[in-house]
Amino acid sequence: MPEQPTIDDATLARINEGVQLHHQRGEREAARDLFTRVWGEIGGERGDPLHVCVLAHAMADVQDDVREELRWDERALVAAGRLTDARVAESGVPLSVAALYPSLHLNLAECHRKLGDLDRAREHLRHAEARIGALGDDGYGTLIRRGLDRRREQLASG
Structure with a gap:
């Protein structure tokens, strides 16, 4: 959010x-x-x-x-x-439902990475990346995009 x-x-x-x-x-x-x-x-x-x-x-x-x-x-x-x-x-939240999904999948990717299930982590990362276009060009979008970049780097090396 x-x-x-x-x-x-x-x-x-x-x-x-x-x-x-x-x-x-x-x-x-x-x-x-x-x-x-x-x-x-x-x-x-x-x-x-x-x-x-x-x-x-x-x-x-x-x-x-x-x-x-x-x-x-x-x-x-x-x-x-x-x-x-x-x-x-x-509710007054300035987002679409579609804009929630990149963050949700990013967090799921991180959980699976922490648990050592890198295949599931990569699957959620792909889901997040597929929906990244729903994010605005604002602070929230930047935060999620940076998180995706970090997760992509972690998963590429692990």
Whole structure:
């Protein structure tokens, strides 16, 4: 997700608070606790696909175990498949559903790389690269493109 989207959705705003706790203040455990509370409030995987996708994507980043990180990233990917551009737009998030996929696949590639499954990592990298055109020429797009470049280099050497 972009660093500071204009959010019209209270649940996404709370998720963003957790993201800020983690990324700006380094408070992974506090972020994980907040995400856990919100996960329960939204009904877990049965919740609004936008909330599930964004929360699972953020929750993956605060896991200590790569298998748990992978499980959360997989949840985010499944939820993205149930999203519509109209739902994303109504929340105030300035992205299309298609623009979520490069980041989701990039994270999945990293999980599989950490677990030593380089074939699956490369598969997710290919999926991310195939969808890179959905990204804008902005900070978010630059961040994801740089991540893809790093992952490509790591996988080429391993």
